[in-house]
Amino acid sequence: NAGVTQTPKFRVLKTGQSMTLLCAQDMNHEYMYWYRQDPGMGLRLIHYSVGEGTTAKGEVPDGYNVSRLKKQNFLLGLESAAPSQTSVYFCASRHERGRTGELFFGEGSRLTVL
Amino acid sequence: KQEVTQIPAALSVPEGENLVLNCSFTDSAIYNLQWFRQDPGKGLTSLLLIQSSQREQTSGRLNASLDKSSGRSTLYIAASQPGDSATYLCACQFYFGTGTSLTVIP
Numbered sequence: 553n554a555g556v557t558q559t560p561k562f563r564v565l566k567t568g569q570s571m572t573l574l575c576a577q578d579m580n581h582e583y584m585y586w587y588r589q590d591p592g593m594g595l596r597l598i599h600y601s602v603g604e605g606t607t608a609k610g611e612v613p614d615g616y617n618v619s620r621l622k623k624q625n626f627l628l629g630l631e632s633a634a635p636s637q638t639s640v641y642f643c644a645s646r647h648e649r650g651r652t653g654e655l656f657f658g659e660g661s662r663l664t665v666l
Numbered sequence: 667k668q669e670v671t672q673i674p675a676a677l678s679v680p681e682g683e684n685l686v687l688n689c690s691f692t693d694s695a696i697y698n699l700q701w702f703r704q705d706p707g708k709g710l711t712s713l714l715l716i717q718s719s720q721r722e723q724t725s726g727r728l729n730a731s732l733d734k735s736s737g738r739s740t741l742y743i744a745a746s747q748p749g750d751s752a753t754y755l756c757a758c759q760f761y762f763g764t765g766t767s768l769t770v771i772p
Contacts, residue, residue: 585760594670594755594764611667642709644760655700655757659709 554578558643558658565633565665573628573661575643581656582648584626585610586618588639589660595642601626602648633665668693672756672763679746680771687741687766689756694734701730701741702755704765710755714741746770 556577565571575584582603587595597610601620615637617629626645630637641661646653669692679685689699697718702710714723714730716739722731729742739756746768753765 587762592764595757595762597760600760654698654712654715655760656712657702657710 556643556645556656556658558641558661560661561659562662563664565630565663567634567665569633570629570631571633571663572630573641573643573663575626575628575645575658576624577626577643577645577656578624579645579647579656580623581645581653582623583646583653584620585644585655586616586626586628587642587644588612588637589642590639598628598641630663633663635665637663638665639663668696668758668761670756670758670761670763672754672766674766675764676767676769678769678771681746681748683746683770684742684744685746685768687743687754687756687768689739689741689763691737691739691758691761693758694737696734696758698759699730699732699739700757701728701739702757704753704755706753713754743768748772 559574585600586598589595596612599618601607604623607618619627643658644655671690700715701713716723716732727744732739748770753767755765
């Protein structure tokens with residue numbers, strides 16, 4: 553049972569390049585989340601999904617797009633990367649059951665934009 | 667929007683001391699609160715999850731309490747050890763505080 557898996561774990565981009573981060577969970581969770589973590593800022597919610605085919609904006613959605621075509625996968629895309637998007641990105645998932653479910657996190661993806 | 671605050675931002679204590687970390691939130695209509703630990707450069711490890719109907723949860727030397735009416739949660743660590751040194755984060759549903767960086771001095 554792998555839990556929540558993020559790929560890639562490390563990536564370096566040049567300004568203006570695009571990329572996609574993949575989050576996969578094998579726990580049949582309905583809810584999935586993408587966060588970014590910057591020094592001294594805690595975790596800030598970028599986008600989230602409450603089920604297959606649905607997405608919603610979080611606190612800091614600008615510059616990012618997401619898709620949830622399959623229940624187990626949640627993709628985070630950067631269409632034109634900027635240095636301000638240098639960060640560590642975390643994916644999380646939880647079961648919707650009674651909305652009381654525990655959050656499970658991936659190991660993180662460290663992105664550097666030059 | 668839920669605002670989550672953790673005070674203090676940093677805390678240093680001698681080994682063996684009992685300590686309390688604080689978490690406050692603005693919207694009391696939460697359905698759970700979760701405490702995490704994060705080591706430098708690592709991911710988040712879940713410590714305790716408190717449902718909105720509960721007042722506290724315990725795991726080993728850790729005890730977390732929840733007071734929805736006052737918008738507060740505390741994480742109590744008993745008999746602290748150097749291995750407890752890490753950043754502790756609280757999350758109200760899916761909104762996070764900025765964490766408390768704990769250093770336990772041998």
